[in-house]
Amino acid sequence: MSKKRSLSALGATLLAGVTLATMVAPAANAAPASTPAASTSAAQLIKLYSKVGDFQWATGTQQPIGGANNLELTTVTLQADAEKRAALLEVVPREGNFFNLKVVKGSQEECLAAYSPPAAVTYLGQDKCDKTSALWSQPSSGVFRSADGWYLTNQSVVYGSSTRFNMSKDSADAAEFIDANVGESLSATGSFDGDNAQRATIKGTGAANAPITIKNTAGEVVASGTADDNGAFSIPITAPNKGGVYALNVTQTVDGTESAAVKVDLDYGKAVAISTPANNADHTAGEVAMTGTGTPGGTITVFDNAGSTPIGNATVNASGAWALNTSALNAAEHKLEVKQLSKGNNTTTSTITLNPGGTVTPPAPGIGFEVTTPKNDSTIETSDKQVTFTGRGNPGSKVTIMNGARTIGSVASVPASGNWSFTATMNYADYNLTAYNKKVPTGAVTSQQPLHITVIDATAARPFVISTPANNSTVETTDKSVRFSGTGNAGGKVTIMNSSRNIGTADVDQNGQWSFTATMNYADYDLTAYYKKVPAGAVTSQQALKITVTPGQLGFAIGSPATGTTVDKGNISFTGTGKAGSTVTIFLNSSKRGSAITAADGTWTVPVTVNTPGQYDFTVYYKANPTDASAPSVEHSLTVR
Known part of the structure; x- marks a missing residue:
């Protein structure tokens, strides 16, 4: 009986392209030698691949093992040629129950054999295929017996790991071991999805959990992935963004060694x-x-x-x-x-x-007619009854301001700058005026605007008034800003206090108007408004002002993307504001594309997916209350590129 010893007769550096079905058991834990024999397929080819190096066929040193038969074994190493093919191990049926385990390399054909050279010591190596020592039978699964009584067995085979073969003259249970690394061959094909927006895919099979690498012809990695537990993989490929065939090389890495490449050509068709x-x-x-x-x-x-x-x-x-x-x-x-x-x-x-270099001069835009001062519905304070009117108009046009049938003043021809002005003497009174513009001074009126103003004596006393917010009122605001406004004598000063804290201060302008905006917390306030007719003088008037500041509701609005703009295809986020709890729904024609409920802060977001470029007219429906029977809608047009 010989001792068990690990040898590399078929090489731990070899990778099998297919499962060694006729030589090894396919399960992770091999059945014992007494299990029924597996059938041997006629002329089945088993490819052995070496990881590195040129093809070599070398017989190693004979190693005496000792034991009852003084067994010696020979190390056999098979390594790859330029095609990474070490050899073919061919199961060749013979007469009766015998077969050869033939090693084929070019014109050299020899078979694995258990033989005794003149020294009468038995070796595992190669010999001529017609020798008795090269004839094998398979009395049970995973066990091969030579014609002269030597056993070649394997203990176990786990896909992707080592399989141990052993040899013994005594029995199938006591033998020397030969290690072989069993792996899976690599296959890969490329395909395209029917949707142009989807990337091409390379699919295939290889070793379980093996890293898969895909490179272009320049050796650059363009994609990678990992095979699953069954060895299958599917890897999307980023497009080259050019026409023609995209040549790729697919490899797998097993035990730290990269395999030979499988070539895959992806034909992207013709560039535009x-x-x-x-x-x-x-x-x-x-x-x-x-x-x-x-x-x-x-x-x-x-x-x-x-x-x-x-x-x-x-x-x-x-x-x-x-x-x-x-x-x-x-x-x-x-x-x-x-x-x-x-x-x-x-x-x-x-x-x-x-039209390289071509230009088109756009027509000069019309200025249009406008009265800039005084503003409509404004009050003018003047001590000498002089009121100045200013505005804009097309050069050469005529401006006339009338009080009924009476002319207040006019500009015969607007200067080239487009700015016009004149000063008129007016009584202290209320006026409903009309401003007329003639593009051609002698022609018909082309534009007219109403202009309501009140002219008052700047020297007369004017009562201090708080117009907004009203006393005992509630102010709704979404951003805690509160606007205070009113009237008083021009040059006066207004200060509003919350006990000892200054809420805000404003000067009364020349039109007797004052205003300011303050930031205030949501709360009840008992304020006091102080008025000084002369800013540096004493307080001449004060008023109590009680208000409550509460959060307001945002009005419905679409913030982005703005209607009429161009956006990229894919996911488009519609955002906007509205009443908290309101619903927003977006349709494209009759197809509902998304909806959302407005958040407590008055904001909403509806994601919509569009993958095809073109012009799209969306309809955005808004329900202030989800239970409302109907919803107002807004048309929203976008260009998707």
Whole structure:
């Protein structure tokens, strides 16, 4: 009986491309030698792969083991050639129940054998296949018996780990061990999803839990992943954003060693190209007829203004052609960018310039007619009854301000700056005036505006008044800001106090108006308003002011994205404000795309997904109370690129 010893006769450096079904048991824990024999498939090939090095066939040192038969074993090492193929271990059926374990390498064919050279010591090595020592049978699972009574067995095989073969003349239970690392071959294929926005995928099988690496032809890693417990993997590939075949190499790493590469070609089709118009072509004005080529099924979008404004869309037909008419363009220079989104989320771009260097002078905008001072419904304090009127208008136009049928004043011709003014003498009174503008001084009136003003004596005493907030009122505010306003004598000073704390101070302006805004907590306040007719003088009047400040409700509004703007495809977040607890729902045509309940702080967010570029008209419904039978709606248009 010989001692058990670990040998590398088939090499711990070897990787099997398929499970050694006819030589080893496939389970993690092999059945004992007494289990029923496994059947041997005729002419089944088992590929052995070496991790490193050129192909070598070397017989190692004979190692005496001792024991009853003075067993000596020979180490056999198989290493890879340029194709990473060490050899083929072929199970070749013979007559009766015998078969060969043939090692095939080029024209060299030998079989594993248990044989005795002239020294009468038995070895495990290779010999001619017709020798008795190279004939094996399989009396039980995992056990092989040579024709002259030697046993070659394996103790266990775990996929991805070492399998131990042993050899003994005594019995199948006492033998020398030969270690072999059993792995899985690597396979990989590429595919595309029917949705252009989805990335291509490389799928395949390899060793369980093996790291998978995908590189381009330059050796750069473009994707990676890990095989699952069954050896399967599926890895998305980031598009190269160019046309043609994307050549990739897929490898797996087992026991720290990277395998030979499996080549996978992903054909992304043709990059977008513009056939007409030609680059630097002239364009007078209007739509642009464009044609080109690309990948069938690809979506085409044409952009103007450095890629910010979409002006046309098309789909590449089955023949690989596309055609469209853009929105109308003027005769200035336009740099058009054509983008194609095709299979595998691959984006390619082509550009042309129309009317290079061309410019278009826009017409000068009209200034329009406006009275800037005094404001409508304002009070003018003056000690000499002089009131100055100012405004804006188109140069050369005529301005006239009337009190009924009486002319208050006029400007015969607005100067080139567009600014006009005149001063009129007016009694202390209330006036409902009308301001007229004639674009052509001798022509018809082209614009008119009502103007209500009150002219008062600046030297007359004017009572101190708090207009807002009213006494004993409740002020609702979302940001704790409270506006105080009122009237008094021009030049006077107003101070509002909360006991000894100054809430705010304001000076009365020349129109007798005063105001300021203070930040206040949500609470009840007993305030006192002090008024000084002369700022540096004594207090001439004071008033009690009792108010309650409470949180207000935000009105419904869409904050972003603004209507009429351009956004990127994918997830679009609609945000805005509204009454806490109100509901916001967004529809695209009759399809509900999302909804939300307004938060306690008056804000809401509704995510909407749009994956295809184009013009979209959304409808946003708002219910102040979720139980309301109907909801007002707002139309909201966006361009998705």
